[in-house]
Amino acid sequence: MYKILCLNKISPTGTKRFGESYTFSPEMKDPEGILVRSASMHDMDLPESLLAIARAGAGTNNIPSEDCAKKGVAVFNTPGANANAVKELVLCALLLSSRKIPAAMDWVKTLKGQGAEVSKLVEKGKGQFAGPEIQGKSLGVVGLGAIGILVANAAHSLGMEVYGYDPYLSVDAAWRLSRSVHRSMSLDEIYQSCDYITLHLPATKDTKGMINAETLGKMKEGVRLMNFARGELVDTAALLSALESGKCAAYATDFPADEMLGIENVIPLPHLGASTPESEDNCAQMAVDQIKEYIENGNIINSVNLPNLSMAREPGTRRICVIHKNVPGAIADFTSVCGKAGINIENMQSKSRGDYAYTVLDVTGADIAPAARELATLEANIRVRVID
Ligand SMILES: NC(=O)c1ccc[n+]([C@@H]2O[C@H](COP(=O)([O-])OP(=O)(O)OC[C@H]3O[C@@H](n4cnc5c(N)ncnc54)[C@H](O)[C@@H]3O)[C@@H](O)[C@H]2O)c1
Numbered sequence: 001m002y003k004i005l006c007l008n009k010i011s012p013t014g015t016k017r018f019g020e021s022y023t024f025s026p027e028m029k030d031p032e033g034i035l036v037r038s039a040s041m042h043d044m045d046l047p048e049s050l051l052a053i054a055r056a057g058a059g060t061n062n063i064p065s066e067d068c069a070k071k072g073v074a075v076f077n078t079p080g081a082n083a084n085a086v087k088e089l090v091l092c093a094l095l096l097s098s099r100k101i102p103a104a105m106d107w108v109k110t111l112k113g114q115g116a117e118v119s120k121l122v123e124k125g126k127g128q129f130a131g132p133e134i135q136g137k138s139l140g141v142v143g144l145g146a147i148g149i150l151v152a153n154a155a156h157s158l159g160m161e162v163y164g165y166d167p168y169l170s171v172d173a174a175w176r177l178s179r180s181v182h183r184s185m186s187l188d189e190i191y192q193s194c195d196y197i198t199l200h201l202p203a204t205k206d207t208k209g210m211i212n213a214e215t216l217g218k219m220k221e222g223v224r225l226m227n228f229a230r231g232e233l234v235d236t237a238a239l240l241s242a243l244e245s246g247k248c249a250a251y252a253t254d255f256p257a258d259e260m261l262g263i264e265n266v267i268p269l270p271h272l273g274a275s276t277p278e279s280e281d282n283c284a285q286m287a288v289d290q291i292k293e294y295i296e297n298g299n300i301i302n303s304v305n306l307p308n309l310s311m312a313r314e315p316g317t318r319r320i321c322v323i324h325k326n327v328p329g330a331i332a333d334f335t336s337v338c339g340k341a342g343i344n345i346e347n348m349q350s351k352s353r354g355d356y357a358y359t360v361l362d363v364t365g366a367d368i369a370p371a372a373r374e375l376a377t378l379e380a381n382i383r384v385r386v387i388d
């Protein structure tokens with residue numbers, strides 16, 4: 001029986017795919033797998049038993065992925081599975097930030113009890129909430145991945161002039177992007193030319209604090225900012241001062257800092273981007289399928305810390321999976337150990353990613369346990385696993 005620790009509530013549409021060979025629970029000793037959404041794992045002791053962590057969602061900054069790779073623990077996410085949910089909320093935020101809708105709603109509720117006067121008071125007071133249309137305005141989309149592309153395409157179809165910036169734009173992403181979206185070659189171009197800016201990139205050491213006094217200074221007067229990516233991207237003090245001076249007309253975010261709450265022109269949401277039944281189901285299904293595929297067959301799909309590698313099982317073979325350092329001679333060592341032990345390699349694949357590599361060997365022949373033990377002693381090898 002495989003044991004899965006669930007650190008967050010995961011949609012049953014996903015967990016029911018585990019079947020009878022798995023048990024899962026929020027409390028689990030010595031799990032082979034962990035399912036997680038946004039719970040922080042940085043201070044957690046990872047058990048020796050752990051083979052894989054699956055993030056039911058996109059951002060993995062709550063997981064110590066590099067440390068996991070060093071320990072031979074695969075980390076997966078579910079690319080694109082919640083992108084439509086976030087796109088819809090960002091479109092909502094564009095309109096909320098433009099037309100002063102939250103403030104207008106709060107104000108109109110204060111008229112409760114004024115009876116027949118309400119309609120007159122509404123007409124008299126509405127002028128304070130006038131705000132621009134988005135049609136014909138420019139939108140800068142920073143990060144053209146699963147979400148950024150959907151937002152860019154949808155905003156274009158709503159009549160916005162869309163500029164996108166992503167220095168690592170993949171060929172696949174470029175195909176999915178509307179040809180009407182202008183490609184900006186620098187962030188400064190976005191900052192200087194856009195009425196609205198929306199962030200759709202991960203929080204990393206390079207992107208933390210990218211919205212700061214200097215970059216806000218480059219933006220247009222009255223810019224409206226959307227941050228549905230991560231709070232760490234924005235320097236709170238600099239943003240508050242831009243809101244106070246009017247440089248920034250509105251800030252809509254899924255990741256409000258304490259200091260932002262109650263500030264006029266901040267539209268704070270409680271990290272709702274992926275909270276739709278559709279996206280929770282999608283993410284859970286992908287996460288469960290990927291962790292099962294790794295536990296049962298050693299195939300790596302959508303990993304963020306190890307190379308992706310999928311190899312069909314060769315009938316009548318046993319599988320040796322090795323996570324190892326990406327160094328010369330590693331594969332020669334595997335073939336030599338197998339050869340000496342009388343093990344025949346029927347099929348094999350190896351892939352590398354940065355400092356790490358992953359090799360899968362489907363083998364027949366002598367008892368493979370002693371060879372697997374010998375492989376585990378080799379300096380380059382981080383984790384060796386035999387799957388029957
Ligand atoms: N609010 C929510 O509930 C919610 C939901 C999903 C994702 N997110 C956040 O949104 C982020 C994006 O999600 P996604 O699914 O589109 O991920 P993704 O991996 O598909 O796209 C991220 C894109 O950012 C680009 N990028 C990386 N560094 C960049 C940089 N310095 N400048 C410009 N672009 C850069 C990448 O090339 C990639 O195309 C996630 O990392 C996560 O933090 C939030």
Ligand SMILES: O=C(O)[C@H](O)COP(=O)(O)O
Pocket residue numbers: 037038039056057058059060082271273274275
């Ligand atoms: O990165 C993500 O996928 C989002 O931030 C969603 O997080 P959640 O699964 O905790 O809602």
